[in-house]
Amino acid sequence: MVNTEYTEVLVRYGELSTKGKNRGVFINRLAHNMIDVLSDLPVKVTANRDHAHVILNGADYNVVAERLRKVFGLQNFSPSLKIDANLEVLKETVVALFNNIYLPNMTFKIQARRADHSFELDSMQINQVLGDLIFDNFDYAKVQMKFPDITLRVEVRSEEIFLSYETIRGAGGLPVGTAGRGHLMLSGGIDSPVAGYLALKRGVEIEAVHFASPPYTSPGALKKAKDLAGKLTVFGGSIQFIEVPFTEVQEEIRDKVPQTYLMTLTRRFMLRIVDKIRELREGKVIINGESLGQVASQTLGSMEVINAVTNTPIIRPVVTMDKLEIIELAERIDTFNLSILPFEDCCTIFAPPNPKTNPKLNKAEFYEQKLDVEGLVERAVREIKIELISGDRENLEVASNEFANFL
Numbered sequence: 001m002v003n004t005e006y007t008e009v010l011v012r013y014g015e016l017s018t019k020g021k022n023r024g025v026f027i028n029r030l031a032h033n034m035i036d037v038l039s040d041l042p043v044k045v046t047a048n049r050d051h052a053h054v055i056l057n058g059a060d061y062n063v064v065a066e067r068l069r070k071v072f073g074l075q076n077f078s079p080s081l082k083i084d085a086n087l088e089v090l091k092e093t094v095v096a097l098f099n100n101i102y103l104p105n106m107t108f109k110i111q112a113r114r115a116d117h118s119f120e121l122d123s124m125q126i127n128q129v130l131g132d133l134i135f136d137n138f139d140y141a142k143v144q145m146k147f148p149d150i151t152l153r154v155e156v157r158s159e160e161i162f163l164s165y166e167t168i169r170g171a172g173g174l175p176v177g178t179a180g181r182g183h184l185m186l187s188g189g190i191d192s193p194v195a196g197y198l199a200l201k202r203g204v205e206i207e208a209v210h211f212a213s214p215p216y217t218s219p220g221a222l223k224k225a226k227d228l229a230g231k232l233t234v235f236g237g238s239i240q241f242i243e244v245p246f247t248e249v250q251e252e253i254r255d256k257v258p259q260t261y262l263m264t265l266t267r268r269f270m271l272r273i274v275d276k277i278r279e280l281r282e283g284k285v286i287i288n289g290e291s292l293g294q295v296a297s298q299t300l301g302s303m304e305v306i307n308a309v310t311n312t313p314i315i316r317p318v319v320t321m322d323k324l325e326i327i328e329l330a331e332r333i334d335t336f337n338l339s340i341l342p343f344e345d346c347c348t349i350f351a352p353p354n355p356k357t358n359p360k361l362n363k364a365e366f367y368e369q370k371l372d373v374e375g376l377v378e379r380a381v382r383e384i385k386i387e388l389i390s391g392d393r394e395n396l397e398v399a400s401n402e403f404a405n406f407l
């Protein structure tokens with residue numbers, strides 16, 4: 001029996017091809033990310049200047065393809081079949097392959113490339129010999145140069161020949177990590193996972209920061225946020241999940257601040273805490289899921305007052321998107337069904353009936369004078385818990401559970 005199963009996948013790089021000097025960094029990062037998302041499979045990943053290869057080593061090609069399709073920085077990939085550089089083997093395999101894929105009246109083209117000149121035929125001759133072989137074995141087969149139904153690529157090297165006939169489109173974008181690190185404010189809602197996805201797409205490595213207020217918020221709400229982070233690992237690999245204990249801050253605000261400014265102050269604290277964590281963990285930006293006008297905290301007036309606690313750049317990838325557009329994306333990246341699970345978020349539990357949509361900075365600062373702002377921020381940051389979320393596989397695996405050890 002002639003083997004027609006794929007043995008490896010040839011991966012072509014995306015936008016990074018244009019990145020001149022940074023090419024090495026891009027390629028390394030992409031290889032690293034591919035290894036991460038494939039880490040539970042027996043595959044071997046190698047990357048050179050022009051392509052990467054994933055040697056399947058017996059792994060199921062369909063599983064590998066499904067994973068590769070989502071990794072940012074990949075333009076496209078072709079599964080291929082490696083055989084010995086031997087004309088008889090080549091002919092046998094090509095006939096067997098066409099037996100699998102050829103349907104009556106299909107058009108085809110053979111595209112041979114001889115990288116090593118020791119092979120007995122040159123590219124033109126290979127095209128001719130294989131073309132004739134197809135004519136002899138398959139009735140009505142027709143050659144067509146432009147847009148044939150099947151393009152069989154034959155790449156001849158010194159020891160081996162690679163055959164491929166499919167090209168699968170990749171996710172595009174930039175390899176996660178090539179743009180540096182940012183801290184994603186990840187709630188259990190619909191918007192922030194989508195914001196995270198969009199930041200990943202442009203190469204930002206994200207660490208997810210989640211505010212939890214036990215016992216007001218449940219372990220289920222925390223698990224949901226971790227599962228959402230898990231969903232985001234398919235685009236570029238494992239994600240650090242940082243849980244911030246937020247109960248003390250929320251109780252203090254509830255007890256000492258007028259209801260109308262509760263939401264504004266809560267958000268200002270969140271931002272201060274994320275910013276501190278970002279600084280300690282060497283992030284360059286903060287990312288959140290704010291969408292203009294969606295709720296009281298997301299008016300321009302609110303954003304201005306909340307944003308005033310930091311100069312750190314804040315990326316708001318969904319800020320101008322309508323809710324329906326965000327939902328569409330959430331469905332596409334498979335976070336929507338998780339996001340709509342009914343767990344109370346720390347912000348909804350303490351939500352006042354009538355938050356200010358147009359708060360004043362001087363008032364916010366005035367109310368904060370009643371609070372030990374620095375102490376509250378410091379204690380929250382000191383007690384964060386960090387966990388590496390590695391992969392949204394069959395079941396979400398949590399690789400390690402380490403506590404913050406940098407303080």
Ligand code: ATP
Pocket residue numbers: 184185186187188189190191192193209210211212287288289290294295297345346347
């Ligand atoms: P989302 O669907 O992302 O929760 P939302 O429309 O519900 O967004 P808000 O709850 O007002 O909006 O939150 C605005 C943004 O603030 C969120 O997108 C998220 O980035 C951040 N945020 C809110 N709650 C939390 C939380 N508990 N932990 C971390 N970040 C949060």
Ligand code: MG
Pocket residue numbers: 187188189345347
């Ligand atoms: Mg929310």
